[in-house]
Amino acid sequence: MTGTNTAINLSVFGVFVLLTLYIVYRVSTRNVSASDYYAAGSSFTGTQNGIALSGDFLSAASFLGISGAIAVNGYDGFMYSIGWVVAWLIGLMLISERLRNTGRFTMGDVMAFRMRQRPVRAAAANATLVISLFYMIAQMAGAGGLMALLLDVHSKVGQAVIIAVVGIVMVLYVLVGGMKGTTWVQIIKAVLLLLSVSLLTIFLIGKFGFDISSMLDRATQRSPLGEAVLSPGVKYGATGLSKIDFISLALALVLGTAALPHVLMRFYTVPNAREARKSVVWATWMMAIFYSCTLVIGFGAMALVGTDEITSAPGGENSAAPLLAFKIGGTVLLGIVCAVAFATILAVVAGLTLTASASFAHDVYANVIKHGEADPRDEVRVARITAVCVGVLAIAGGIAANGQNIAFLVALAFALAASANLPTLLYSMFWKRFNTRGTLWSIYGGLTSCLLLILFSPAISGSKSSVFPDVDFAFFPLANPGIVSIPLSFLAGFLGTVLGGERADAEKQAEMEVRGLTAIGSGLR
Amino acid sequence: MTKALPSVSRPASPGFATFEEPRHSLLIDGDGEPDYSSIQTSDDFLALKRRITRFILPATLLFLAWYVTFVLLSAYAVDFMSTPLFGTVNVGLTMGFLQIVTTVIITMAYARYSKRKLDPQVEKVRALAETDEELA
Numbered sequence: 001m002t003g004t005n006t007a008i009n010l011s012v013f014g015v016f017v018l019l020t021l022y023i024v025y026r027v028s029t030r031n032v033s034a035s036d037y038y039a040a041g042s043s044f045t046g047t048q049n050g051i052a053l054s055g056d057f058l059s060a061a062s063f064l065g066i067s068g069a070i071a072v073n074g075y076d077g078f079m080y081s082i083g084w085v086v087a088w089l090i091g092l093m094l095i096s097e098r099l100r101n102t103g104r105f106t107m108g109d110v111m112a113f114r115m116r117q118r119p120v121r122a123a124a125a126n127a128t129l130v131i132s133l134f135y136m137i138a139q140m141a142g143a144g145g146l147m148a149l150l151l152d153v154h155s156k157v158g159q160a161v162i163i164a165v166v167g168i169v170m171v172l173y174v175l176v177g178g179m180k181g182t183t184w185v186q187i188i189k190a191v192l193l194l195l196s197v198s199l200l201t202i203f204l205i206g207k208f209g210f211d212i213s214s215m216l217d218r219a220t221q222r223s224p225l226g227e228a229v230l231s232p233g234v235k236y237g238a239t240g241l242s243k244i245d246f247i248s249l250a251l252a253l254v255l256g257t258a259a260l261p262h263v264l265m266r267f268y269t270v271p272n273a274r275e276a277r278k279s280v281v282w283a284t285w286m287m288a289i290f291y292s293c294t295l296v297i298g299f300g301a302m303a304l305v306g307t308d309e310i311t312s313a314p315g316g317e318n319s320a321a322p323l324l325a326f327k328i329g330g331t332v333l334l335g336i337v338c339a340v341a342f343a344t345i346l347a348v349v350a351g352l353t354l355t356a357s358a359s360f361a362h363d364v365y366a367n368v369i370k371h372g373e374a375d376p377r378d379e380v381r382v383a384r385i386t387a388v389c390v391g392v393l394a395i396a397g398g399i400a401a402n403g404q405n406i407a408f409l410v411a412l413a414f415a416l417a418a419s420a421n422l423p424t425l426l427y428s429m430f431w432k433r434f435n436t437r438g439t440l441w442s443i444y445g446g447l448t449s450c451l452l453l454i455l456f457s458p459a460i461s462g463s464k465s466s467v468f469p470d471v472d473f474a475f476f477p478l479a480n481p482g483i484v485s486i487p488l489s490f491l492a493g494f495l496g497t498v499l500g501g502e503r504a505d506a507e508k509q510a511e512m513e514v515r516g517l518t519a520i521g522s523g524l525r
Numbered sequence: 526m527t528k529a530l531p532s533v534s535r536p537a538s539p540g541f542a543t544f545e546e547p548r549h550s551l552l553i554d555g556d557g558e559p560d561y562s563s564i565q566t567s568d569d570f571l572a573l574k575r576r577i578t579r580f581i582l583p584a585t586l587l588f589l590a591w592y593v594t595f596v597l598l599s600a601y602a603v604d605f606m607s608t609p610l611f612g613t614v615n616v617g618l619t620m621g622f623l624q625i626v627t628t629v630i631i632t633m634a635y636a637r638y639s640k641r642k643l644d645p646q647v648e649k650v651r652a653l654a655e656t657d658e659e660l661a
Contacts, residue, residue: 075599075606075617075618075621078618078621079596079599079621081621081625082592082595082621082624082625083592085624085625085628086588086592086624086625086628088628088632089584089585089588089628089631089632090585092632092635093580093581093584093585093635094581094585211612212612212614213611213612213613213614214612214613216612216613216614216618217612217613220613227613230607230613230615230617230618231603231606231607231615231617232599232600232603232606232607232617233599233600233603236600237600237603243600243601246596246599246600247596247597247600250592250596254589254592274639274644277636277639278636280632281632281633281636284628284629284632285629285632288625288626288628288629291625292622292625295622506562507561507562510561510562510564510565511561513561513565514559514561514564514565514570514650515561517570517573517574517577517647517650518564518570518573518647518650518651519647519651520559520561520564520650520651520654521558521559521561521654
């Protein structure tokens with residue numbers, strides 16, 4: 001790829017950054033209260049928030065990672081798409097409305113509602129920070145890989161500089177705009193992303209005469225695997241163990257989505273439960289369209305570009321969508337697609353930074369350190385300082401993880417969310433007896449078991465593709481720990497509760513249940 | 526929360542029965558705070574819970590079972606999933622796409638059910654705890 005190409009990419013991307021920064025600056029209010037900073041004053045409509053929700057969720061992993069995974073592994077890559085769509089039903093029916101009615105700013109608000117505040121909030125903040133960092137590092141690593149392709153930056157130093165630039169821009173979004181600015185960035189980016197994948201898809205379908213079958217046929221001819229790419233098992237079907245890994249991944253995807261802290265926090269930007277529900281309905285539609293499109297784009301890339309060319313390109317698997325764009329629209333379309341992908345990374349990372357900083361400031365600083373009596377202005381100041389620290393950590397982590405497969409890294413973040421958060425949220429909403437000890441056991445049980453299993457998995461050591469390929473301490477055979485750590489966390493929460501600890505506070509439980517379903521006492525309409 | 530006037534939270538005296546009648550069931554304690562325990566056991570709230578469960582429980586079980594079936598078939602019934610349905614499109618790809626379709630259908634069904642059956646019932650329960658100012 002040539003110099004003019006790079007210039008186009010850079011200028012499209014530059015325009016996006018300048019435009020969004022301007023919007024972020026315009027919408028941000030001067031005198032920011034905690035509610036403005038964390039939840040945009042709960043002023044967004046369900047529709048706006050639904051679009052932003054899909055913006056938060058459709059990360060670079062979804063766009064580049066999934067279309068790449070489909071283009072290379074065919075059917076097994078498609079699995080990610082389905083898990084991520086189906087998962088929204090959990091968010092819709094079990095989580096979103098109750099969360100909106102019960103909490104104010106963070107996941108910790110809900111988990112700690114009827115428990116002892118300090119330990120539970122600290123635990124919720126720990127889980128939020130770990131999950132957000134994991135997710136963020138995946139996104140930053142993606143930025144590095146993308147740049148390798150886009151700007152022809154092959155040196156690790158050059159990519160590191162780019163990762164740092166992404167980090168700085170996203171911290172700027174968060175500092176200047178708070179939740180309101182970040183939400184607008186998500187909305188703009190989601191619309192751009194959905195438009196470009198829809199247009200690509202329509203073009204592809206048209207190119208093959210509106211005949212999906214002939215596109216797939218062509219795809220099988222361009223893949224070294226032949227017909228097998230259309231069947232399950234290319235990536236995960238080799239052994240009995242790899243099949244269990246596949247099931248584990250599928251579980252983590254479907255149970256993790258609605259428990260991601262940055263997705264949960266989005267439900268606070270709308271004024272009431274009805275709008276929260278509407279958000280998820282909108283988000284589900286966006287996801288359904290988006291992931292149907294990735295299927296076409298993935299197989300389309302396989303058909304038009306060919307698997308071999310994709311895997312040997314600088315960005316590897318992740319470069320399928322950009323290469324496809326180049327093939328059908330030349331440098332201009334490549335520039336646009338890359339800029340959209342880049343915007344995606346930027347926006348998602350900004351959302352994560354905001355979530356992590358809110359969790360630290362609201363749960364740890366205001367409630368654990370200051371016993372719930374912090375000055376709101378101090379709280380926001382702490383949140384901003386945290387945002388900067390989180391940004392620095394993410395830049396460092398992203399540079400370190402540069403070159404890893406991003407869809408896979410993100411899948412680990414989902415396993416963490418499904419293990420640490422989902423059991424705790426469900427228990428505290430639906431199980432009367434659940435108490436403080438159960439809460440702590442399920443959060444920490446899920447979090448530590450998941451982290452340990454990742455540490456001792458082939459993802460970290462012992463195989464060609466792991467982080468440390470030269471050493472081998474991988475005694476846990478699965479790359480994705482979900483199938484073990486999710487049930488373990490449910491079990492830990494159950495045992496922690498029934499084996500003792502203080503009895504659940506019946507009055508608080510009544511308050512939480514009534515408030516969760518009806519918003520009585522929350523001040524919401 | 527505003528403080529309710531004491532007269533609201535106490536049973537109306539017989540002389541004012543007609544005046545107070547529409548608000549006879551206000552579930553607010555002496556401080557004007559909602560009395561959550563009484564609301565939790567009130568008929569209206571229990572009815573709301575039943576209506577929620579009636580939809581959410583079967584729907585959740587259904588979609589999880591359908592998803593797990595799909596995953597298990599993909600892992601252990603490769604031949605079945607590879608059976609061509611039309612042209613090169615096989616059972617597995619079709620089933621996967623249907624997962625997305627059913628998700629949208631359940632989402633729309635829940636949105637419709639909430640609007641018709643849940644939201645009005647929520648309003649009923651909320652009326653139990655409405656304070657003077659909100660009624661005014």
